[in-house]
Amino acid sequence: MSGTLRDVSLGQTSLYQKHIDLKAKMAPFAGYDMPIQYTSVKEEVIAVRENVGVFDVSHMGEFFVEGEAAHDFVDYIITNDFMGAELHKAVYSPLCREDGTVIDDLIAYKIGREEVLICVNAANIKKDWDWIVAQSKKFKVSLTNKSEQYSLLAIQGPKSEEILKSLEILDDIEFPYYAAKRLNVLNQDIILARTGYTGEDGFEVFCSHEFAGELWDKFLSKGVTPCGLASRDVLRLEVCYPLYGHEINDEVTPLDAGLKWTVKMDKENYIGKLALSEYKPKYRLVKLSLDKGIPRDDYPILDEKENVIGKVTSGTMSVALGKGICLAHIEKEKFPESKKFLVEIRGRKYEANYHTKAFISGGHK
Amino acid sequence: MASQIPSELKYTKDHEWAKIEGDVATIGITDFAQSQLGDIVFVELPEVGTTLDKEATFGVVESIKSVSDLYSPLTGEVIESNTDLEASPEACNSEPYGSWMIKLKLSNPNEVEELMSPEDYAGICDE
Numbered sequence: 412m413s414g415t416l417r418d419v420s421l422g423q424t425s426l427y428q429k430h431i432d433l434k435a436k437m438a439p440f441a442g443y444d445m446p447i448q449y450t451s452v453k454e455e456v457i458a459v460r461e462n463v464g465v466f467d468v469s470h471m472g473e474f475f476v477e478g479e480a481a482h483d484f485v486d487y488i489i490t491n492d493f494m495g496a497e498l499h500k501a502v503y504s505p506l507c508r509e510d511g512t513v514i515d516d517l518i519a520y521k522i523g524r525e526e527v528l529i530c531v532n533a534a535n536i537k538k539d540w541d542w543i544v545a546q547s548k549k550f551k552v553s554l555t556n557k558s559e560q561y562s563l564l565a566i567q568g569p570k571s572e573e574i575l576k577s578l579e580i581l582d583d584i585e586f587p588y589y590a591a592k593r594l595n596v597l598n599q600d601i602i603l604a605r606t607g608y609t610g611e612d613g614f615e616v617f618c619s620h621e622f623a624g625e626l627w628d629k630f631l632s633k634g635v636t637p638c639g640l641a642s643r644d645v646l647r648l649e650v651c652y653p654l655y656g657h658e659i660n661d662e663v664t665p666l667d668a669g670l671k672w673t674v675k676m677d678k679e680n681y682i683g684k685l686a687l688s689e690y691k692p693k694y695r696l697v698k699l700s701l702d703k704g705i706p707r708d709d710y711p712i713l714d715e716k717e718n719v720i721g722k723v724t725s726g727t728m729s730v731a732l733g734k735g736i737c738l739a740h741i742e743k744e745k746f747p748e749s750k751k752f753l754v755e756i757r758g759r760k761y762e763a764n765y766h767t768k769a770f771i772s773g774g775h776k
Numbered sequence: 777m778a779s780q781i782p783s784e785l786k787y788t789k790d791h792e793w794a795k796i797e798g799d800v801a802t803i804g805i806t807d808f809a810q811s812q813l814g815d816i817v818f819v820e821l822p823e824v825g826t827t828l829d830k831e832a833t834f835g836v837v838e839s840i841k842s843v844s845d846l847y848s849p850l851t852g853e854v855i856e857s858n859t860d861l862e863a864s865p866e867a868c869n870s871e872p873y874g875s876w877m878i879k880l881k882l883s884n885p886n887e888v889e890e891l892m893s894p895e896d897y898a899g900i901c902d903e
Contacts, residue, residue: 436814452840453815641814641841705818705838728817728840735818757820757836 424469425562425620426627433637440640441533443470448639455642456730459609460774463568464638465630472536473561473617474543476527478552485519485527487681488546490665491673496521501591501606504673506531506539507683511664511690515539516655520591520604528591528602528617530563532655546682562623566630567613567638567646569774574633575614580626588612588775597622608643610650610773645727651698651738651769657708657724658696658738667740669696694721694740697752699763700770704756705735706763712739713753713760720745723754731771779808779901782873786888787897788849793873799885801850804876805837805868808901813839816868819861821877826854830887834878837868850887852880 421444430437435446446467448455458464476485486493491504501520505513515535520528531539540556547554566574575581580596580603591604599622607613616626631637644654651669653659658668664687665674674687699706706726711719726737737754752763785793791809795802810816818838828834828848835846856879861867867875882888892900 436812447841448814451815456840645840705843707843728838730840 422470424467425623426467426469429624429627430467430637435637435639441470443533445470446637446639448641449637452639452641452645453730455636455638456645458636459568459611459613459638459642459646460731461569462636463566463570463574463634464636464642465627466565466567466638466640466643467562467623467627468565468615468643469562469620469623470533471563472531472533472539472556472558473563474529474531474540475555475557476529476552477525477555478550479525480551481523481525481527482521484547484550484552485529486678487550488543489517489519490675490681490683490687492675492678493519493521493527494678498524499590499592501589501604505659505665505670506542507664507687508542509683509686511666511683511686512661513655513659513663513665513668514542514661516653516659518604518606520602520606522591522593522602530615530617535655560619561617562620564616564618564623564626564630565607565609565613566616566635567607567609568611571611571613574630574635577633578629580616581614597625607775608652609646610652610769610771610775611646612775644725645730648725648727648736648738649729649731649770650773653696653738654725658740663694663740664690664692666690666692667694667696692743695743695746696724697721697739697741698766698768698770699737699739699752699754700729700732700766701735701754701761701763703735704754704759704761706737706739706754706756710737711755712741712763713755714745714747715749715751715753717753717760718745720747720752729770736770779806779811780873781806781808781894781898781901783894785873785894786849786891787894788847788891789900790847790849792847792849794849794888794891795876796888799882800855801852801880801882801888802876803849803878803880805846805872806897807872810869810872813837813842813844815840816865819865819868819877821857821859821861822854824854824857827883828852828854828880830884837865846877848878848880849891850880850882851884852882855879855881
């Protein structure tokens with residue numbers, strides 16, 4: 412809680428000064444000095460669930476794949492089905508090694524017949540880039556890492572469409588969930604996608620650094636709530652979206668993290684297919700809530716007999732439920748049939764409620 | 777917005793306040809602490825009868841995304857623990873100086889001299 416000196420080795424997004432002017436609490440995240448919260452995490456979460464909020468997520472990475480084999484190549488490196496997606500649609504997928512372990516999770520946007528935008532986690536930009544370049548040799552594609560050239564704003568919440576229409580960024584054309592298009596709006600070339608990480612309806616705007624500042628100001632002038640990474644984490648956890656470095660990492664496969672739906676066994680050859688087709692998962696991902704106490708990362712999970720059987724991968728206080736929630740890895744062979752779990756918090760054991768569905772359903776279209 | 781720092785209290789560098797009355801200290805967290813933590817959603821306090829050394833951890837205060845230890849400013853025995861805060865932890869945000877956490881019977885009242893004055897504490901709250 413003590414004052415911190417600015418770490419000059421940290422990167423800054425194009426909106427850095429706006430965050431400082433808004434007196435955001437800043438903290439290092441993936442090498443960037445990022446806004447964690449502006450006023451209140453709770454208010455920011457509620458704004459996105461009930462109204463509309465905007466996040467600066469410019470730290471994330473943008474790779475462009477171009478060429479006649481662009482779609483084939485992306486389909487080959489990810490485990491989810493990319494070929495089956497229509498033009499101008501996006502696909503969420505893990506990016507796996509031959510052995511099925513997860514390098515990262517990403518969204519691939521089919522923005523042209525010969526063009527794909529891949530958006531990756533900030534902390535993994537170099538690892539992903541090196542991997543993807545190394546896999547591309549046999550394909551007629553050109554790859555460009557434009558992570559430094561693009562800013563990314565995520566406007567999220569049930570009123571986000573209304574805001575984009577009022578600013579003439581979106582017209583009356585159909586723009587369904589997970590649509591992704593290059594557009595020229597307000598004389599600016601942008602890529603607009605109906606994606607996000609909150610479970611709510613919302614859009615992500617990939618644009619120049621200059622336009623990002625202009626857009627941020629326009630959003631705020633329309634009453635959009637600026638939201639930090641803390642509220643983003645609560646929002647994604649309430650709808651049980653995985654986070655790299657938590658539910659998925661270099662040591663596990665998508666099948667250890669409830670992502671079986673993203674691993675397509677009926678798809679033609681792709682990296683990791685063979686290993687994943689034979690893989691026996693080590694972990695099962697569970698969703699737990701507590702009536703008392705708040706589960707946090709790495710807290711032990713115990714069975715009824717108080718044997719340690721797993722650990723929390725992400726935990727927080729849920730704003731929607733008003734109680735502690737978590738995702739946890741349970742060792743598959745120790746998974747209790749009774750589905751009774753205890754969470755150990757500072758030496759005390761708390762009974763957990765087992766959830767079969769996400770803590771809340773979210774309102775995305 | 778500058779934090780409130782009541783002049784009748786003593787403070788620590790860990791952003792706790794202490795109100796000294798004879799050999800009893802009433803302890804809580806400061807306005808600066810609550811504003812840094814954000815929405816406080818959980819408070820865990822020690823049982824009555826617990827003995828605490830100066831700077832020992834006596835409990836935790838949690839915001840939505842963080843867990844922070846509470847450090848005892850003084851050595852003594854817990855004679856009261858404000859269990860009301862378990863039901864209404866948000867009071868630590870709205871009334872940090874009304875939301876006392878523990879009362880300690882001091883075993884070494886001389887330690888009070890080592891606590892910070894309001895003026896000195898104000899100095900560490902200004903970055």
